[in-house]
Amino acid sequence: MISQQFEYSAPATLQEALDLLANEGAKPLAGGMSLIPMMKLRLAAPEQLIDIGRLRELNYIRREGEQMHIGAGTTHWDVESSPIVRAHCPLLSETVSNIGDIQVRNRGTIGGSAAHADPSADYPAAFCALEAQFKLVKKGGERVVGASDFFVDMLTTALESGEIIAEVIVPVEQRGTGVSYQKCVQPASGFAIVGVAVRVSSEFVRIGVTGLGAKAYRATNAEEIYTSTHDAAKAAAVVADGADSNSDIHASASYRKHLARIYTQRALKEAASRMG
Amino acid sequence: MATTTITKTEKLVGKAMRRQEDPRLITGSATYVDDIQMPGMLHACILRSPHGAANIKSVDIAAALAHPGVAAVYVGKDTEKVGPVPCGASLPGLRVPHHYVLAIDRVYFIGHPVAVVVATDKYIARDAVDLIEVEYETLQAVTDPEKAIGPGAPPVHPEWPDNVAFNYHQEGGDVDTAFAQAEVVVKQRITSQRLIPSSMETRGVVADYNTGDKALTIWSSTQIPHLMRTLVAQMLGAPEHKVRVVTPEVGGGFGSKLNVYAEEALMGFVAMKLGQPVKWIESRRENCMCTIHGRGHVDYFEVAAKKDGTILGIKLKLIQDLGAYHQLLTPAIPTLSVLMMPGLYRCQNVRADIVGAFTNAVPTDAYRGAGRPEATHGIERMVDILAAELKMDPAEIRLKNFIHNDEFPYATGTGLSYDSGNYAAPLHKAMDLIDYHNLREEQRQARSQGRLMGIGLSTYGEICAFGPSPATPAGGWESATVKIEPSGMVTVMTGSSPHGQGEETTFAQITADELGVGIDDVIVLHGDTAIVQYGIGTFGSRGTAVGGTAVYFALQELKKKIKKYGAMLLESEEVSFSDGVCVDHKTGKSVTLAEIAGASHRAMKLPPGTQPGMVETYFWEPPNFAFPFGAHAVVTEVNRETGDIEIKRYVAVDDCGNIINPLIVAGQVHGGVVQGLGQALWEQAVYDDNGQLITGEFMDYAIPRASMIPWIETEHTVTPSPVNPLGVKGVGEAGTIGCSPAVVNSVVDALSTLGVRHIDMPMTPEKIWNLMEGARA
Incomplete structure (x- = not known):
């Protein structure tokens, strides 16, 4: 389990990092929870790693008006343990506490998870439900992309070459909103x-x-049914409709769809019970 | 000479003591193979087959050899003269493929070693592996053992197109009459899936050759240093006395390191060729692909019985997935299943037929329980199926068929002699602990509410303390040396090679009691052929029952000598020795062990016919195996929506004879149960039809984690073994053997109202959900 050779740089500033990332063959390294195992298996072989995990500029959680701004380099544990996140975006707190184990959560970052776009990752479900926005930066440019446009396909995002996530923006939850994340592990x-x-x-x-499926998604058809009926079972019944379901040794496509319906129903019921 | 004595009266045997080995393990000061650093040490990396079956058309190593830092590259032709990876098992008509350490012209399973690169560091070695060009002609592979022996299967070894490595038949009693007289016959196909042993430390080897002495030292993470030394010396054509094998700390084995592997000889070969030390550390992916797997059974059971539940006869057709080669004990493992197939029941009429099937997969071999979990799973499932057929309570049918307490030693229909037993006792205790009768009432209520609650029992027996030498491939005795240093400090050297079983503690407890010293006055050495006398190793729940007994007998010899010196020093005819002092009861004078040890080394005067020094060695040959037993009881509830299984309670009552250290025994049971749960619920080695291992990593191979494990309630009954003076039986594998049938029985019980009769492992939620869907349809 040894990766190919690579160069490693740990720039001191975001600007410096973006300059380096403009190089062909450069890849950003944050917590390394996905990239490093892929490199060890030689499924990924970047020539140059730009370590953005040490940049303080990317490590923050703050509330600005009705939005939460979370630096892309913020670790899962920092999000999980943040009183601000718990108070204002409890869905993120709950979702992040389901990621991996404490070792992974101590290293992995919110931006790294989003950028990797693993189809089975936890965070993207919350990003979709929160209609999160991703501030993307590259040398000489900055743009904001919504979750529905950001996740493109399996392990594929809207990120362009040399571009990284700088910040994740999610709404401050209003009083009376109930949230839940339900997961089959x-x-x-x-x-x-x-x-x-x-x-x-x-x-x-x-x-x-x-x-x-290949990427996380917002189940708008289920949302519409729930809005009109407030019936969790009816809404959940359509959550997997049209989805091109994954299938592997852990769950066939039909069982996955069944689980999606069951877990949607559970999440809707739990969230409704927390509306307060 | 003291006239007053401080006597140590507190006995340590039977006391829950923290392990002597733990401080170094917990604080990270232990030395594993990968911790070994030597000047000039080279690093090896192995190129392995990416195909399940292929012909090797060509291997081009030029680019790898030219890579800066590469010292050597060897391919199959270079190592052709190294002896084959040994198979220690012999069965009539056994087909044994020549198992080269590196493939010559064909690869037989994914991960099959093709070439080895040796370089100045491990990174260069790994990079250079990618520079080797191999041209393969891929062939059709077969990984399912039933398909392999069926019509039209591709041959794993072209010389044996039927893929049958052996047929084995064993029979006892009169099976045909039993089945003819039966009032009921139940049949079931039962599988025990392939498992990846997954020791925390992977394998690793360091080899160093002294060109002046022509002496080879091999450090290896193995369970059997002495046997490995004998066999690797043979493979390399090296004189055995110039080969030294050292096992530093071994981070778990579970049977997977009860073997001699190609890499052990290969590193020896490299070190001898280059005259420089070389290290190879197995990656986790290699461990999944290339270290032996366990289980791999397809069993067809038939049980004949009377309507009152009396079992009359058992038939078993067993198809063993052997993999592509025989490792050390591969073909012998299913024969252990046959020995154990009657379980704890008074049934003499047994017939078993094994077909050993070659497949394009890594060999199977001993994995915690080794043949006995498969047998126990089978018979314990069959007894439940019979009970369901006869509408009997599963506890009642077991109690009805148990061998009676007055029948021991009991000769089984498979040729064993069960040493001692009280089989109803742990079952009753488990039922009391779990409140069996009220649980059945609770279950009736749960069912009326539509909940799927299950209660499962297993009553297991096992063959432990391997074993009498005639029944063991390489000798079944064990050795011990006990020496008392001039200061009175005690060193024990055991031929068994513990790697997590805690014998540095239990053997010290035995020694401390016999010599009347403190536990910290005893050190237990093992795992170095240059230090320790020849030994067999640790496996088959034999460490304490055979190795501990050897220590006990060495201590008895030593005590005779102590008394001779004591008598001489006290100028007495008759002295006694206990609690660390020799006493002349006529005069009241005494002399301490330290004084005796000092006098024996100073040797100013010797007792008549006695040598100086204080060392005794004992090789103990056990007259029989020991046969532990027990009962596990499990309450489960199945989620109707998802098929998830929740274990509500887990009770394990084991009888492993006398207990030296209850803390260690509890730990062994816990660990065993966890691995049993792994098989019952999560673990499976999955190959696809091309021979690719789908579960080649922990991303897909689900070993249990602490968070997945229920509270395990452990209790014991104590039925001492008459086979050894310690009265111990063995407990290392008990948890694994008792667990899986109890869990499956519980879940089948939960689903029995839906007409479910059997479920194969692992009982994944999807499998359960499909069963429920099928019942709804």
Whole structure:
């Protein structure tokens, strides 16, 4: 389990990092929880690693008005243990506490997880339900992309070459909103066979689903049914409709779809019970 | 000479004591193979087959050899003269493929070693492996053992197109009459899936050759240093006395290191060729692919019985997935299943037929329980199936069929002699602990509410304390040397080679009691052929029962000598020795062990016919195996929506004879149960039809974690073994053997209202959900 040779740089500033990332063959390294294992298996072989995990500029959690701004380099544990996140975006707190184990959460970062776009990762379900926005930066440019456009396909995002996530922006949860993340755990990896993140209030419902298909998605059809019926079972019944379900030794496509329906129902019920 | 004595009266045997080995393990000051650093040490990396079956058309090593830092590259032709990886098992008509340390012209399983690169560091070695160009002609592979022996299967070894390595038949009693007289016959196909042993430390080898002495030292993470030395010396054509094998700390084995592997000889070969030390450390992926797997059974059971539940006869057709080669004990493992197939029941009429099937997969071999979990799983499932057929309570049918307490030693229909037993006792205790009768009432209520609650029992027996030498491939005795240094400090050298079983503690407890010294006055050495007399090793729950007994007998010899010196020093005819002092009861005078030890080394005067010094060695040959037993009881509930299984309670009552250290015994049971749960619920080595290992990493191979494990309630009954003076039986494998049938029985019980009769392992939620869906349809 030894990677190919690579160069390693640990720039002191974001600007310096973006300059280095403009090089062909450069790849950003944050917590390394996905990239390093892939390199050890020689499934990834970047020539140059730019360590952005040490940049303080990317490590922050703050509330600005009705939005939470979380630096891409913030570790899962920092999000999980943040009182601000717990108070203002409890769905993130709950979701992040389901990621891997404490060692992984101590190293892995919110931006790294989003950029890797593992189809079974936990975070993307919450990003979809939260309609999170990603501030992307590259040398000489900056743009903001919403979750639905950011996740493109399995392990594929809207990130361009040389571009990294600088910040994740999520809404401050209003009083009266209940949230829940329900996950069926793959027993070997700890990833989600399916994971469903739900926000529900008297005004709206948002359902984000991970694990089922090639990428996490917002189940708008299920949201519409729930909005009109407030019936969790009816809404959950359509959550997997049209999804091109993954299939592997841990769960067949049909069982995954079944689980998506069950876990959606559970998440809707739990979130509704927390509306307060 | 003291006239007053401080006597040590507190006995340590039977006391829960923390392990002597733990401080170094917990604080990171232990030395594993990968911790060994030597000047000029080279590093090896192995190129392995990416195919399940292929012909090797060519191997081009030029680019790898030219890579800066590469010292050598060897391919199959270079190592052709190294002796084959040994198979120690012999069966009539056994087909044994020549197992080269590196493939010559064909690869037989994914991970099959093809070439080895040796370089100045491990990174260069790994990079250079990618520079070797191999042209393969891929062939059709077969990984399912039933398909392999069926029509039209591709031959694993072209010379044996039927893929049958052996057929083995064993029979006892009169099976045909038993089945003819039966009032009921139940049949079931039962599988025990392939498992990856997954020791925490992977394998690793360091080899160093002294060109002046022509002496080879091999450090290896193995369970059997002495046997490995004998066999690797043979493979390399090296004189055995100039080969030294050292096992530093071994981070778990579970049977997977009860073997001699190609890499052990290969590193010896490299060190001898280059005259420089070389290290190879197995990666986790290699460990999944290339270290032996366990289990791999397809069993067809038939049980004949009377309507009152009396078991009359048992038939078993066993298809063993052998993999592509025989490792050390591969073909012998299923024969242990046959020996154990009647379980704890008074049934003499047994017939077993084994077909050993070659497949394009890594060999199977001993994994915690080795043949006995498969047998126990089978018979304990069959007894439940019979009980269901006869609408009998599973506890009642077991109690009805148990061998009676007054029948021991009991000669089984498979040729064993069960040493001692009280089989109803742990079952009753487990039922009391779990409140069996009220549970059945609770279950009736749960069912009326539509909940799927299950209660499962297993009553297991096992063959432990391997074993009498005639029944063991390489000798079944064990050795011990005990020496008392001039200061009175005690050194024990055991031929068994503990690697997590805690014998540095239990052997010290035995020694401390016999000599009347403190536990810290005893040190237990093992695992170095240059220090320790020849020994067999640790496996088959034999460490304490055979190795500990050898220590006990060495101590008895030593005590005779102590008394001779004591009598001489006290100028007495008759002295006694206990609690660390020799006493002349006529005069009241005494002399301490330290004084005696000092006098024996100073040797100013010797007792008549006695040598100086204070050392005794004992090689103990056990007259029989020992046969522990027990009962596990498990309460489960199945989630109707998802098929998830929740273990509500787990009770394990084991009878391993006398207990030296209850803390260690509890730890062994816990660990065993966890691995049993792994098999019952999560673990499976999955190959696809091309021979690719789908579960080649912990991302897909689900070993249990602490968070997945229920509270395990352990209790014991104590039925001493008459086979050894310690009265111990063995407990290392008990948890694994008792666990899986109890869990499966519980879940089948939960689903029995849906008409479910059997579930194969692992009982994944999807499998359960499909069963429930099938029942709904």
